[in-house]
Amino acid sequence: MKKKFSDFRSDTVTRPTKEMREAMANAKVGDDVLGDDPTVKELERMAARIFGKEAAIFVPSGTMGNTLSLIAGGEEGTEIILEYHSHIYNYESGNLSKFAKLIPRPIKSQNGEMDIEEIKSNIKTSLRIHIPKTSMIALENTHNYHGGNVLSLEYIKEVSKIARENKLHLHLDGARIFNAATYLNVDVKEISKYFDSVMFCLSKGLCSPIGSIVVGRKKFIERVRFLRKSFGGGMRQVGILAAAGIISLEKMTKRLNEDHIRAKKLAEGIKDIKGIKVDIKNVKTNFVMVDLEKMDSFTFLKKLKREGVLALPFSEKRVRFVTHNDVDDKDIEKAIEKIKKVMEKSVMSI
Ligand SMILES: Cc1ncc(COP(=O)(O)O)c(C=O)c1O
Numbered sequence: 023m024k025k026k027f028s029d030f031r032s033d034t035v036t037r038p039t040k041e042m043r044e045a046m047a048n049a050k051v052g053d054d055v056l057g058d059d060p061t062v063k064e065l066e067r068m069a070a071r072i073f074g075k076e077a078a079i080f081v082p083s084g085t086m087g088n089t090l091s092l093i094a095g096g097e098e099g100t101e102i103i104l105e106y107h108s109h110i111y112n113y114e115s116g117n118l119s120k121f122a123k124l125i126p127r128p129i130k131s132q133n134g135e136m137d138i139e140e141i142k143s144n145i146k147t148s149l150r151i152h153i154p155k156t157s158m159i160a161l162e163n164t165h166n167y168h169g170g171n172v173l174s175l176e177y178i179k180e181v182s183k184i185a186r187e188n189k190l191h192l193h194l195d196g197a198r199i200f201n202a203a204t205y206l207n208v209d210v211k212e213i214s215k216y217f218d219s220v221m222f223c224l225s226k227g228l229c230s231p232i233g234s235i236v237v238g239r240k241k242f243i244e245r246v247r248f249l250r251k252s253f254g255g256g257m258r259q260v261g262i263l264a265a266a267g268i269i270s271l272e273k274m275t276k277r278l279n280e281d282h283i284r285a286k287k288l289a290e291g292i293k294d295i296k297g298i299k300v301d302i303k304n305v306k307t308n309f310v311m312v313d314l315e316k317m318d319s320f321t322f323l324k325k326l327k328r329e330g331v332l333a334l335p336f337s338e339k340r341v342r343f344v345t346h347n348d349v350d351d352k353d354i355e356k357a358i359e360k361i362k363k364v365m366e367k368s369v370m371s372i
Pocket of ligand 1: 082083084085086088109110162164165166195197198223225234
């Protein structure tokens with residue numbers, strides 16, 4: 023069947039694969055709140071092993087995973103250092119303050135990597151009674167706002183050293199950590215080993231319909247389990263979802279390079295079109311950020327939608343295309359052709 027739209031809005035639009043649907047239908051389940059669901063247990067064990075951590079917990083969403091990690095890892099009324107455009111600071115409903123009661127200390131960066139000296143100079147040890155101390159640092163990898171950029175291992179290592187020296191909890195919003203590991207061509211453990219806690223999403227490029235996971239030390243995960251229940255996130259026969267998650271981890275993590283190749287192909291195909299700008303060297307994973315020189319994002323996307331291609335506005339003049347399992351080479355060709363058409367028409371009408 024011909025698709026109506028080539029959908030590049032996000033990797034969250036991926037639908038579960040046929041294999042996932044079958045596994046979901048046949049999943050062995052139990053009451054997970056009572057600790058009875060064998061499929062959830064298997065998924066959590068698998069995640070802990072893959073990330074080289076003591077324990078893991080399945081949560082409904084990335085936002086919940088990050089929020090619970092901040093509550094469990096931070097200290098009420100203290101500061102968290104995080105990147106100015108990070109998802110946790112900007113797009114999680116203010117949960118860092120609302121629920122974790124942390125004070126954000128955002129630091130601007132060009133690519134998601136906050137300056138090391140700035141991190142150091144922003145750590146408060148609270149030697150004076152009117153200054154809240156720092157309890158946490160959070161990084162994001164890949165970095166959503168910064169076009170799916172990947173933080174280097176050297177950088178992560180340096181930040182983790184600072185965190186250890188200052189006894190700060192280091193959390194990773196690793197919603198797309200497998201894209202980062204694919205780009206770096208390393209086992210995901212090589213990234214997670216520097217962090218006290220990592221949240222990653224099964225429901226983005228890994229195609230599960232729902233779900234994220236938090237990994238960390240046993241005690242930390244026990245605390246997150248308590249908090250998950252108190253937030254209403256205790257789920258019963260949730261092995262139905264964990265069955266898809268197992269396929270995400272076993273299979274879908276291995277195919278992400280296809281998405282990265284397609285993102286590059288899309289970027290290459292549109293980079294010379296008049297009226298738009300694409301920074302090819304920054305296309306590292308599955309995001310392509312497109313800057314519009316004359317048209318605004320809303321007009322551009324409306325015209326593109328009429329041609330059967332969807333993407334998301336990022337700012338007034340910036341739009342984002344994301345590649346994933348539900349777009350293939352034909353979708354890439356179509357997107358290139360339609361973007362050209364929209365831009366040519368706009369040049370003619372000026
Ligand atoms: C970097 C990052 N962190 C966290 C999240 C939150 O995930 P969820 O939508 O499952 O709450 C997202 C979602 O897009 C994200 O891009």
